[in-house]
Amino acid sequence: MCGIAGSLRLDGGQSADREVVRAMCGVLAHRGPDAEGLHADGPVVLGHRRLSILDLSDAGAQPMTNEDGTVWLSYNGQLFAFDDERRWLEGRGHVFRSHTDTEIIVHLYEELGDELLHRIDGMFAFALWDARRRRLLLARDRLGIKPLYYAVTGGRLLFASEVEAGRVTIEPYWELRPEAPRGPMSLSAAADEFEERFGRAVGAHMVADVPVGAFLSGGVDSSLVVAAAQQATGARLRTFSAAFRGDPERDESAHARAVAHILGSEHQDEDLAGDPARLLERAVWHADEPFGVSSALPLHGLARSARARVKVVLTGDGADEVFAGYPWRHRPESGPGARPGAWLTGAAQALLHSARTATWGGSFPRRWATDLSARLRRLARRPGERYAERLTAFTPEDLDVLLVPELRAVARQRWAENLVQRHFDARADLGPVSRRLMAELRSTLVDEMLTKVDRMTMSVGLEARVPFLDRRLVEWAFSLPAAVKLEDGVGKRLLREALARRVGREIAFRPKHGFDVPLARWLRTTLRPVVEDALGRAAVVRRGLFDPAAVSTLVESHLSGRADLSRRVYVLLALELWMRQFVDRVAAGGTTGAAEERPVGVGARGTS
Template identity: 50%
Template sequence: MVCGIAGILQPGGAPVNAGDLRAMSRALAHRGPDDEGFHHEGGLGLAHRRLAILDLSPAGRQPMPNEDGTVWLTYNGQLYDFEPLRRRLEEQGHRFRSHTDTEVIVHLYEEDGDELLASIDGMFAFALWDARRRRLLLARDRLGIKPLFYARRGGDLAFASELKALLALPWVPREVSASALVHYLYQSSVPGDVSVFEGVRKLSPGEYLVAEDGAIRTGRYWPGPPEHARPESPGSATDALRAGLEAAVRSHLVADVPVGTFLSGGLDSTAVTWQARRAVGGPLHTFSVRFEGPAAYDEGDAALAVARALDTTHHELRLGPDAVRDLPAVFSANDEPFAISSAIALHHLARFAREHVKVVLTGDGADEILGGYPWRHEPDWGRRARPGAALRGLALTGVRSLRGSVGTGPGLAEQLGARLRRLGRPDERYAEIVCAFTPEEMERLLAPDLAPLARAVWADSPLRRAYRAEGGADEVNRRLRADLRTTLVDEMLMKVDRTTMAAGLEARVPFLDRHLVEWAMALPGIEKVRGGIGKIVLRRALLPVLPKVARRRKHGFDTPLGAWLRGPLRGLLRDLLAPEAVRRRGLLRAGVVERLVAAHLGGRGDHSRKLFSLMVLEQWLSERARAPRSTAAPSLAAVRA
């Protein structure tokens, strides 16, 4: 069951303040509207908000104990292998009081201790209390599908599914990290294991934390997918992928509530929907968005054609320019600045779907494991350091974007030179492809006293570190593996979790099934991306059996942001990034921002990603300044500290 979890551990034994724990739980009410539970024990307090998916009876309530109350669990997630694990535990003599996957973890810990992490497959974040040892174990799933934040004060530890629950505690640090803000501007989200606040961290994917005797240690239980490619014939690879996806979808359909799929009409969501329709046999609810506006972004016809071909019960949400009225709610779903614009459509679609189902399967993750972005994943023009190819590639990646950008004027030649120099630095090339701003643009954008952070943060980029760590893979897989550690977690999975859970909807991602990911990462890159075509093996495996419309170019749930910023969002853009507002904040150079706004509104380039990032940052800082003391951001002086 996907839920909200929170807790406090005070090793000194002082009782946890019940009001603090209730406040944390209230902050997570949207994640678990069905039930609320607490467990207090000396210096420990656990909280749980339940979204009931398996065993809807009171037997599924959390926090959940073992038979004698010496092990307690508060858990957010879904195990896809819990049924065989349960049978194994029953054979070993364990007796179950519920039909939940939660109870499987409790008994598995009794048998295997921390080694249970190697056994379980699924999406999860949990806290397990061993009362005999007075020991707390936190863990997050291998790919980071479910989030977990934590903060420390001396030996005290607090944790929660979302940052807002930690901010319900008066002692949690609220000093905004200047470097985190610059990381955000580069990547459109706060990446890695840090948060926007100093002193608050995220547990990384595949990581655990143990708190015992006042000390805390962390470690990894999953090092990542296999490093070495395993060649397969085209036929065996397509058969393996088809079988792997079928198994993943079947396991992800297990629920005691209605399940549907998000359907964009592209290859990934169509593949999941096709497998789900075959597995359920009966009616299957599907959900899509139809945009009123630029035709290039409207996938309504494609989704409807797939739904008709697969005979699903289809629901279509129409979104027009008035969809932006809910933008403050989209912003507030994230406790940190988060500027992935497809969250706008997903925010509305999740609420729409929740009227019909409690669980949806999505096609997310296919691009990251199978090479869905050829422009980003295929070995590019600079790899062989041929000047002619390099210059052509530079044109492809956006010489035009330099005009009217934050680097106009005398800095244009410098920017071109810097990009050419990065051709021989593959980690920087990879990061530049992903980032919204180049280091040169960032230096010009930031206020003079913050500008040195542009280079320092670029040098410490999680994107560059992840790329360098994957040196044993071929170039396509090197980039894909780096994506798994960075943008998959920090952008896509964060977006899916926040938008769906804000609506009380559980989203499952079959393409990120552990076995499917490990198989895909062992497949040579040439089987995934070649000649500007991505997901080659997926196309071979499924296009012959899918509706023809799935062959079209996909957009996912991208929004027509560029047009909206020139239309319904124009007023908000002008208000948030007005020169006087930018000067008053003191983080950015008002003249540079003003030129960027003018260039976009004047049609001299599409700078929507940059501008949206700046708008979200200003909105986030403004909201924090107006918030009550328990959640307020500090002054600008503290931001710059």
């Protein structure tokens, strides 16, 4: 895994922005601490920061070229099961100078051009310069596992693995097409087939010339990864978990140790309860963008601990979005074809709960009337819009209260457009459960989970691999009957059945426990001074985005213990801290600098 950056002049100029790209690479040093490389050719500069995983010699240095220097590549990622491609290319006369997967892409491009994207499998983002055609190809893997950002500004196309750091066209090269739908299928038969397919996927993800470990929470997903990895290698795997000593509600380390003991992994846990302020500072910096996902905090701490022993980790990310791990998101009233009567019954129950546990404050009758009005408006929304409310911290009605007047119309206009309705509309061919999962796959998985995993692991030079997002496994999973994944409120039935064969049913069917910090308590105690400073009236007025009274009511409701609004408070807090770090500093004439010096299109290709 690495970091890529570069510049292409679109104004006809031929003087390359070498120093600009060198500076961009400097900001990405945490992604690739082992080496740096640049290649300039007329209007283009390719930059690279290397994290050596395959072929640790200098032969694997990037940017990498072909035999005659007409194709240059800056690449971040990992191809899986590429030995067959190498043999095919050697049979066609290509000479390899390294044992990397990077060189596979270079030579495949010589043979296939852009069509190579349909042939390779893995997680990747790359920039490829065709010197003969004077053309730059930017591409990202099908599911958005690896990041790629770009901007067209000042007559230049700039691109990089992270935000800090002529004619442009963008087009998708892949759309998920499930295998032929399966007929009725027993859970046992599905588990048999899953074990075989998942075993192949994990085995392909184990290829490396450096030590490989895994994150292990003791939950279904990570436990399956560890079991399959040890079976694939026949060796004990190094596993890592986060601990929160003294907080039994959040501490899963005992579950992780129990699973590690059964599976026989070499396990260690890292206590992250001691310094939440430092975790927050690092998470905000390395996220690059306003990022309101609090599980980034423990992941950064866990990644730092794991990096001391391994250079690659496997994770269980993607299993929930592919195999229906969030059953509460699939209640009938939230999906296509839902009956309004059923939804109103749910609304009445929710209203009663809301009336009993006032959230934002305000008088009881007023809050009741506000909730009733909001929920009746939601009834008129399309299925995707209603479903989106289960994925987000704030509804459109919340934003009407929270935002300053001049921003409310813009926020409401972009609500459905940028979230999940377009994914619902695009896949009317799928059943209700698969349609919701597709929306998650294209929205929260990419923009939250995979973003979090990439930024927090690469912040310490640790490569994370996600075998549940193996392309063939995903296409197979979407062909399965919905009941194999979700039934009677039990999510990931197939995965639980497969895991039960390894660790027993008690562990496999344990209630889901999210990977998170004791956020509600931290915001009221250790992080309270940060909250009061960043979200106090003076700070909110100065920022000019939110209504000070609404923010005050929200924050006070949480800090006083009247309600758990930790998710909403954290979203606002993360935004303000990001603004201070990246916007205010630049506006004041400063720079963001190197990461450790600061305190605090998925499946698409682009060409130019």
